Amino acid sequence: MTTHEELLPATRRALLHRVATAQAEGRAPSLVASVARDGEMVWSAGRSMVDGHAPDEHVQYRVGSLTKTFTAVLVMRLRDEGLLDLADPLEKHLPGTGAGEATIGELLSHTGGLAAETPGEWWERTPGASRPELADVLGDEPFKHPAGRRFHYSNPGYTLLGSLVEALRGAPWEEVLRREVLEPLGLSRTSAQPKAPHAGGWAVHPWADVMMPEPTEDLGLMAPAGQLWSTAADLARFACFLMKGDERVLGAESVREMRTPSAPSQAESWDRTYGLGMDLLRWEGLSLAGHTGSLPGFLAGLWVSEREGVAAVALANCTSGPLVAGLAADLVKIVTEAEPRIPEPWRPLTEVDEKVLELTGPWYWGTQVLALRLQADGAVSIGPLSGAGRSARFRANGDGTWTGLDGYYAGELLRAVRRPDGTVSHLDLGSFVFTRQPYDEGAPVPGGVDPQGWRAF
Known part of the structure; x- marks a missing residue:
């Protein structure tokens, strides 16, 4: 209070x-x-x-x-x-x-x-x-x-x-x-x-x-x-x-x-x-x-x-x-x-949607790593782990999607795309595909992924 x-x-x-x-x-x-x-x-x-x-x-x-x-x-x-x-x-x-x-x-x-x-x-x-x-x-x-x-x-x-x-x-x-x-x-x-x-x-x-x-x-x-x-x-x-x-x-x-x-x-x-x-x-x-x-x-x-x-x-x-x-x-x-503002005490959530919880953590846009975090008010945020980059908060729409509130993604729709077995394939944000691994060959990465994959030179 x-x-x-x-x-x-x-x-x-x-x-x-x-x-x-x-x-x-x-x-x-x-x-x-x-x-x-x-x-x-x-x-x-x-x-x-x-x-x-x-x-x-x-x-x-x-x-x-x-x-x-x-x-x-x-x-x-x-x-x-x-x-x-x-x-x-x-x-x-x-x-x-x-x-x-x-x-x-x-x-x-x-x-x-x-x-x-x-x-x-x-x-x-x-x-x-x-x-x-x-x-x-x-x-x-x-x-x-x-x-x-x-x-x-x-x-x-x-x-x-x-x-x-x-x-x-x-x-x-x-x-x-x-x-x-x-x-x-x-x-x-x-x-x-x-x-x-x-x-x-x-x-x-x-x-x-x-x-x-x-x-x-x-x-x-x-x-x-x-x-x-x-x-x-x-x-x-x-x-x-x-x-x-x-x-x-x-x-x-x-x-x-x-x-x-x-x-x-x-x-x-x-x-x-x-x-x-x-x-x-x-x-x-x-x-x-x-x-x-x-x-x-x-x-x-x-x-x-x-x-x-x-x-x-x-x-x-x-x-x-x-x-x-x-x-x-x-x-x-x-x-x-x-008199700087005193932060509200941190408290754990009293309830959480498991399908949302599994979306938290690192995601990749190409080779850039970002983190999706769950907020106390049911919103989520996406932003770089460090340094400058696009970040935004998203309001839950109540149907498993979120709408961007600020930054580059203001007004854009975020949704988790799932496979037939219910597991998460990728995140779709506008036309951007976010994957769990950089250029995940199992996800529909625009332009495809080189069949030889990552290699050393």
């Missing part, structure tokens, strides 16, 4: 120091952060003032493009219910947009080729009512690149996804989100409109310690791309969901799919790519998934390390200044380095 332990005093001080430094050096009117570990928030802190008091984990901030991850969850729910396929062109479900050739998966991963922004005025600082139709969001030339060719972040793309949700659910995006995600996950302080106590948005002068309030606009049709307000506590809970899933909303396999790269690496960094509504980042030895957000007056960052079971959130109420994305990543790093 996993126990939720308090962070050590030294860790808590290191976290507070990092947050306080970010707020002071970034000149944020206020900044709040939280850390979750193993499914539970274990730390939070706020600096400076909101309405005369230091902000806590229940004060709302606008989270900008973190909203996109919530919208992506709604689309993945539609997929899991069989109402759409990620390979479907948008036109199939939402006709007449002028951008219908892009697939739903491409819109989720920002590879649909759509423009980054809407035509006309800066949409984040103008009332959403000024864009009453999708045509006002997309313009006459919505595409900047051929669909499916490259990563190009698109706010209008998520407006289309929000409209898709509304079309298939027959209800407003905000209502669907509240009913299907916010209420089941207990995110009672996450909403499309601000609820007290909430921070006000500010612009801080770049060359003087003075401020000016930013307008807080309702984004209208652009809401699915950046409308939400939330708190450090709610987002910590949402981050835990993004690591493990919740069958009431979206299962573990689907949130893992969201965390899987679906787009080429972003041009500015080979260490950053994008999944399905989630930013993916390698940060000083950590693999992180999450999202950042900004609107005039607000900055937000959320990252999770599924391997370490740690998530962090950072929120500030200024247009620019503190690098909250890096701050949230640093908070994850501080915890994982100061």
Whole structure:
């Protein structure tokens, strides 16, 4: 059983120091952060003032493009219910947009080729009512690149996804989100409109310690791309969901799919790519998934390390200044380095399928030796005994076959081919034949085996 332990005093001080430094050096009117570990928030802190008091984990901030991850969850729910396929062109479900050739998966991963922004005025600082139709969001030339060719972040793309949700659910995006995600996950302080106590948005002068309030606009049709307000506590809970899933909303396999790269690496960094509504980042030895957000007056960052079971959130109420994305990543790093995850105790299996057990051990692909290992959860893994090479985990399908979960073999089918007497001839993985001996002459090795066999020279 996993126990939720308090962070050590030294860790808590290191976290507070990092947050306080970010707020002071970034000149944020206020900044709040939280850390979750193993499914539970274990730390939070706020600096400076909101309405005369230091902000806590229940004060709302606008989270900008973190909203996109919530919208992506709604689309993945539609997929899991069989109402759409990620390979479907948008036109199939939402006709007449002028951008219908892009697939739903491409819109989720920002590879649909759509423009980054809407035509006309800066949409984040103008009332959403000024864009009453999708045509006002997309313009006459919505595409900047051929669909499916490259990563190009698109706010209008998520407006289309929000409209898709509304079309298939027959209800407003905000209502669907509240009913299907916010209420089941207990995110009672996450909403499309601000609820007290909430921070006000500010612009801080770049060359003087003075401020000016930013307008807080309702984004209208652009809401699915950046409308939400939330708190450090709610987002910590949402981050835990993004690591493990919740069958009431979206299962573990689907949130893992969201965390899987679906787009080429972003041009500015080979260490950053994008999944399905989630930013993916390698940060000083950590693999992180999450999202950042900004609107005039607000900055937000959320990252999770599924391997370490740690998530962090950072929120500030200024247009620019503190690098909250890096701050949230640093908070994850501080915890994982100061308090490495304690492995679960090894325990033997309570039951095992003998037909699966006999498959464990060494197998050969040509002359390369690999090992098949049985996992505690019924999955199996295949990988080289040493050195680099293809490796993957496989989920049991319940019929004696397994489906690849990651790596080169993701989505590929693994099966044991048996002889008429029930003994195992070989493993079939895609078109690859794995044998118990290198180039086993008793197995159907592609190209056959030289009849003279192995020889010395």
